Amino acid sequence: MCGRFTLTVETEDVIKAFDIEEVQYEIKPRYNIAPTQTIAGVLNDDGKRVLQGFHWGLLPFWAKSKKIAYSTFNARAESIQSKPAFRSAFPDKRMVILADGFYEWAHKGKEKQPCRFRVKSSDVFAFAGLYDTWKSPEGEHITSCTIITTTPNALTEKVHDRMPVILGEDELKIWLDPGVSDKDLLQGLLQPYDAEDMYTYPVSNSVGNVRNQGADLIEEIPLNSK
Template sequence: MCGRFTFTTTPDKIMERFDLSEILFELQPRFNIAPGQPIPAIIEDQGQRRIGRLRWGLIPSWAKDEKIGYKMINARAETLQEKPAFRNLFARKRCLIPADSFYEWRQTEKGKQPMRIMMKNEEPFAFAGLFDTWTGPEGQKVHTCTIVTTKPNEVVKDIHDRMPVILRQEDEGVWLDREKYDADLLQSLLVPYDATQMRAYPVSAMVGSPKNDVPDCIKEITEPA
């Protein structure tokens, strides 16, 4: 599962890292992004990458009630081609969700300890995402997304039994290319990220509330003895 993440990278660095020509909205540092909120997402249209905002929590186009989105913040990589909500999106509506860390909670003798998981070099990366557009009863269009998850790597496995799919930078273009659909190739990208490039450290329990979206959320603490 992936239920919280951060994206604190500066707009200039985002444009360079993800090959974007412009960002048409104000991008503020986010230290505790939660489901139901608008999040940055990157798609490719006729060879050009564009970044916009999608609501986190997928509402399939055929859904009768938008509340289903709160149950679909993640999509399991192993069953993408089987689930009706994801099968067509896997073929045609793939996106990148930029981030620079995510949170998971490790069970300890004294309760759950939130951990921040990130790259050792602190560089931004991209989750594999799927998106869709739902039209409400009054004609309003809602653009939403979900984050693909996979089994954990060596850094994450002692914290949680799932982790978000982090794409290798060289594979991001393949994931975004909607003109070439090779299910086996795409499925091969949905694997745990190289653990040797990642680290995890404990952070304050304040990240448990999405109301807390401040730099202290990512501050490393000393775990309770």
């Protein structure tokens, strides 16, 4: 799964990295992003890549309340075509979530050690995602999203049995292309990212509390320390 991640770059860096043509959301450095918060994502709107904010936790158009978002912030790649919450969004409502790292917790007996995972070749990268727009009983329109997860690669499997789908440049172009509707082609993109292009390091247990924010959360600490 992917339940916490970081995005510590500036809006200008994202515009350059992803060829953003329209900005509807201002990015500020964040070190402990959690489900149900507003996060930065990119979608293709009339041929333009648009940066906008999304509620993290998919709210299908048919949802009766926002509570469903607590169980839809991740979508397993294997079930996006069968699970009701996601099949209504796939393949037409595709987007990507921006990040520069994500957290997972390694279990050692009763102890849990948080680790941050990053990509070597890029300061900022994209998780594959789906989005939908939901209208509340009060008439509020909320655009929400989910991060798609897949089986782990050789690096992440040491910590967890799932990892977020990270899209390389070629895969990203296909995923954001509204002209592509082949479900088999799109499903084939949802693979574990190359472990050789990733690295990880231990971070403070403070990241476990969503109220904790700040650059110190992403600092490497000695293994087995607090």
